[in-house]
Amino acid sequence: MFHLITIEDKVRIAPSQFNNEVQTIEDEIEKKYTSKVVLNAGLFVALYDILGTGDSYVHSGDGGAHLMVRFRMVVFKPFKGEVLEGVIKRSSRESIQISLGFFHEIYLNPIELPNPSNYNQEEGLWYWEWNENQLFFEDGGRVRFKIDQVEFNPEISQPAPSPKNVNTDAMDSYSLREYKEKQIENENLLKQVKSPLILKVSMREAGLGMVSWWTNQGDDDGEDGENQEEENAEKEGDQEEPAIEEAED
Numbered sequence: 465m466f467h468l469i470t471i472e473d474k475v476r477i478a479p480s481q482f483n484n485e486v487q488t489i490e491d492e493i494e495k496k497y498t499s500k501v502v503l504n505a506g507l508f509v510a511l512y513d514i515l516g517t518g519d520s521y522v523h524s525g526d527g528g529a530h531l532m533v534r535f536r537m538v539v540f541k542p543f544k545g546e547v548l549e550g551v552i553k554r555s556s557r558e559s560i561q562i563s564l565g566f567f568h569e570i571y572l573n574p575i576e577l578p579n580p581s582n583y584n585q586e587e588g589l590w591y592w593e594w595n596e597n598q599l600f601f602e603d604g605g606r607v608r609f610k611i612d613q614v615e616f617n618p619e620i621s622q623p624a625p626s627p628k629n630v631n632t633d634a635m636d637s638y639s640l641r642e643y644k645e646k647q648i649e650n651e652n653l654l655k656q657v658k659s660p661l662i663l664k665v666s667m668r669e670a671g672l673g674m675v676s677w678w679t680n681q682g683d684d685d686g687e688d689g690e691n692q693e694e695e696n697a698e699k700e701g702d703q704e705e706p707a708i709e710e711a712e713d
Contacts (some may be wrong), residue, residue, distance in 0.1 A: 465542045468512055469505060470534065471497075477520075477529045483617055489533055495539055495560060501660040503616055506541025513625065514707070519650065540567060549675065551632045552603050555590060557583050562609065572609065575646050576666035577601075578673060592673065599677060606675045609665040610625070616660055661700060 473493070481488040490511055496509040518532035542548060549560040550570060560577075562570040574581065578592045584600070591598040601607065667673045 467539045468536045468541050470536050472534045476535045479527045506539040507661055509538045509540050512536040512538050542611045544611055549608050552605050555603055572665050573649055608672050608675055609667050612666050613664040615662045
């Protein structure tokens, strides 16, 4: 999720800061790079360290010192297939927005929700239908998701990565229709989002979705017998199931 990238760049130190050179260099680097997105690199989060500096030069008409600095930055760029946890920031019929705290441009296409999932117009929330229960994706709730794609938004500044060739001839009619719908929705989403970096994620697999679904609700009861029964029930099932309470009629 986080990487170190080495960069060389020129930094100017004002005459008033000659006695505070190191701190000025750090401040100038943070000001220029922190919270910025660089094509194919990711989101610069913070300065990690300074590896070295070159000779200082003073240009005609400028009393400041200019020097080359070699440093490392902490960069956020998750890889495809990585599983992360975040908080639902906003929900709509078109998408669910997720935040990591320092980065908010994470969007979930409803097609990537567990099947079957539906949108509740009154609540303004999506929910997963499981065993005749409606499990809601609540705003502010903690969710676990998988990274499907990392893209740089062409509507902001950088060119979009070239799409991989997809053999649509091998798809059946249902898969082809679903693929085309997903492509159209993703293109519309890219145009709406005002961020140079976009993460598209999914929650289809077991263990993904609201973290509370997969948390053992009986841990706080302090009853060993009940905990043992829950462990046995999980071992008997072929697939992990959400830990929820049965809805009352």
